[in-house]
Structures are given as C-alpha cells and as structure tokens.
Ligand code: FAD
C-alpha cells in the first residue's frame with residue numbers, strides 16, 4: 001500500500017462499511033477494497049431505467065430491536081416508516097386463487113377455513129400455546145391433538161413445504177430449524193412480517209446511507225478492486241501488496257475463497273432475479289407476495305410499496321428463482337446452507353484465519369451465517385470497539 005493505513009476492510013457491504021466508519025470515528029485510517037463497482041454490498045439500491053428505485057440483489061427491509069444499531073445507522077439516514085406485510089398467494093382448489101397473511105396468523109386461519117371453523121381453530125391454538133405466541137411449523141407438527149395436527153399439516157402443505165423446496169431444494173424438516181423459525185405461525189391479528197421495534201426503509205435508499213457512512217476523511221474506498229490479489233496469507237505473517245502488514249484486516253467475503261478453496265467449496269444457494277417494469281401504478285398491492293404452492297419463483301416484490309416512491313403509471317417488480325450455487329462467474333453466493341457438515345467445513349477455514357491475530361472474518365459470507373442487516377451492523381460495531 002502506498003499510503004499508510006491502520007485497517008484494511010475487504011468489502012463495502014454492511015460488515016465492511018459499518019466497521020470502516022466506526023474505526024475511522026476512532027481516528028484510524030481505513031482502506032476499503034470492494035470488488036464490485038458500487039458500495040452497499042447486497043443492500044445496494046439504484047434507480048432502474050424507468051426511474052423506479054430497485055434493490056439489485058433482492059428486497060431488503062430494515063428491522064431491528066437493537067436500539068444502538070438503529071441509532072448508529074440513523075446518523076446516516078432518515079427513515080421512511082414502513083411495516084412490511086406479506087401474503088401467500090395460492091390456488092383455491094376451484095380454479096381461482098386466494099391470499100392470506102404470512103406469517104400464517106388468525107386472519108389466515110379464517111380465510112383458509114372460513115370464519116367459524118377458523119375462529120374455533122384459532123381459539124384452540126390460543127388455548128394450547130397462548131395468545132400472541134409464535135409457534136414454529138416444526139413445533140406445531142409435533143402436536144398430538146387431531147384437529148391441531150390437521151391444521152399443522154395444512155399450513156405445512158400450503159405455506160412451507162413447496163416454498164422451502166423451491167428455496168433450498170430440501171424439505172423444512174431437513175434444513176436448519178432456525179430458518180423456518182424465521183417465519184412462525186403467529187397466534188395474532190398482527191399481520192406484519194416482522195414485529196421488531198424499529199422498522200423502516202432508508203428515506204432516500206440504502207446506497208445514499210452507505211455513501212454518507214463512508215464519507216470520512218480517514219476512509220479511502222477503492223471500487224472494482226479484488227482484495228485477493230493484494231492479500232498474501234501463505235506465510236506466518238499477513239502481507240498486503242507484498243509487504244508484512246501489522247494493521248488489522250477485516251475480511252467480509254467468502255471464507256473458502258480467501259484460502260483458495262483448499263478444503264473444498266462451502267455450499268451456498270444463489271438466486272436469479274427477474275426484474276420487470278410494468279406500465280401500471282400498482283401490480284400487487286403488497287411489497288411482497290409469496291407463491292407458497294405453485295410457480296417456479298418463490299416470491300414477487302414490488303419495490304414502490306417498500307420505498308414509497310411516487311412513480312405514476314410505472315412500477316417494477318422482481319421474481320426470485322433459487323438454485324444451487326456452482327461458483328460460476330457472475331453467480332453470487334446469497335445463502336449459506338447451514339448444517340453440521342457444512343459448519344464443520346467452515347470451521348476448517350475459520351481455523352486457518354485464526355492463525356493470523358490481525359485477520360477478522362466478519363459478515364454473512366465470512367462467518368457463513370444467515371444474518372440480517374441489523375445483526376451484521378451490530379457485529380461490526382462490536383468488532384470495531386474491540387480493535
Ligand atoms: P455483503 O452485503 O455480501 O457484502 C460483502 C461485500 O464484500 C460485497 O460487496 C462483495 O462484493 C465484497 N467482496 C467479497 N469478496 C471480496 C474481495 N475478495 N475483494 C473485494 N471485495 C469483496 N437482511 C435484512 O435485514 N432484511 C431483509 O429484508 C433482507 N433481505 C435479504 C434478501 C436477500 C435476497 C438476501 C440474499 C439477503 C437479505 N438480507 C436481508 C440479508 C442482508 O443482505 C445481509 O445481512 C447483508 O447484506 C450482509 O452484509 P455483509 O457485509 O455481510 O455482506
């Protein structure tokens with residue numbers, strides 16, 4: 001490195017950018033290397049050709065119970081108050097379609113089973129688990145009561161099994177239980193997707209928030225730069241640009257790639273995004289509609305509902321198609337496939353990284369975890385505090 005830096009952050013997503021700013025605020029000089037031609041990582045947003053603000057890597061809704069994270073990010077953005085609501089769109093068995101809230105709740109129950117039977121089942125569930133309780137589908141399926149068991153089978157079939165097969169290529173009982181637990185059965189009339197205290201969308205978008213975060217005299221950002229060509233981990237001392245580096249390195253890319261895949265590739269799921277711009281004000285009335293029974297895509301998101309953008313006569317939607325990540329050029333590893341075997345493989349890479357006291361793996365890829373944005377921001381602040 002020509003200039004002297006105290007910290008090298010690899011990646012300008014939540015992990016890299018939050019850590020970079022927190023460290024710069026402490027007086028450290030930080031170099032951020034980002035392989036893509038933009039900041040923000042997978043939270044990056046931009047106007048499309050029709051001028052509609054889209055999320056290039058899939059819909060991102062900010063939600064957290066962590067006041068510290070919310071307050072910290074609020075230094076760089078104001079928020080649009082947005083409560084995410086999702087419905088499942090399924091065939092009604094008579095040639096039409098019905099929709100009801102996801103997470104499946106007391107309202108969904110009445111839509112699926114009719115008001116009377118729905119209420120009776122709702123009362124029964126509430127008596128069994130408690131009002132306003134969240135029950136995972138796997139827990140609900142353990143219930144021995146015949147009418148609750150039948151209901152659990154219904155929800156499994158109409159909300160979980162096909163969607164999960166599309167998303168993961170595996171059934172709900174074969175994936176990490178924490179994944180389906182993200183979307184429980186909710187014994188409530190609250191039809192929001194998330195119940196966190198702080199929810200919303202950055203008022204002008206995620207990218208402007210990241211621009212302000214990285215706008216600091218002690219932060220240098222190089223876009224279109226792959227850090228792998230500049231990092232050398234072959235010896236006992238970490239080198240940057242060929243010279244021993246005694247500063248801190250925060251790496252937020254794939255752990256397997258950092259070590260040349262020497263123990264084999266870590267498995268991921270990737271997504272194909274099909275964007276469509278339509279000449280109408282409103283396509284689906286909701287931010288996101290999940291197709292939980294049929295179709296090849298998992299869900300459709302209509303960005304205007306998320307962002308609140310007024311764009312008369314035009315709207316952009318995106319369909320998400322999930323598939324196994326093969327590592328081909330251009331493919332992006334979006335979801336770690338968390339299971340004991342893959343965690344054990346990850347642990348080998350982690351042990352390699354731990355050989356260097358100044359190398360820190362941080363983020364959804366580097367830690368091989370299913371993190372939301374707020375969790376990464378929290379971890380980045382924690383690490384910066386420690387360094
Ligand atoms: P990333 O955003 O992936 O950033 C890593 C960055 O490092 C990338 O920009 C990459 O290009 C760069 N990089 C990697 N290797 C190198 C290298 N060798 N050299 C230089 N740069 C490199 N979370 C929520 O809270 N709410 C949501 O609604 C939500 N929706 C999501 C929807 C989808 C479809 C997906 C996939 C994720 C969603 N998330 C959501 C999760 C969210 O995207 C992540 O928590 C967050 O983006 C993780 O940030 P990160 O910095 O760890 O990783």
Ligand code: UDP
Nearest residue numbers: 102159160163164167179180182183290292
């Ligand atoms: N899920 C499902 N049906 C739904 C919504 C979610 O089966 O309608 C399951 C599915 O396995 C999914 C997981 O719950 O991968 C987590 O869903 P979430 O919406 O949190 O996924 P993300 O937005 O992170 O892709």
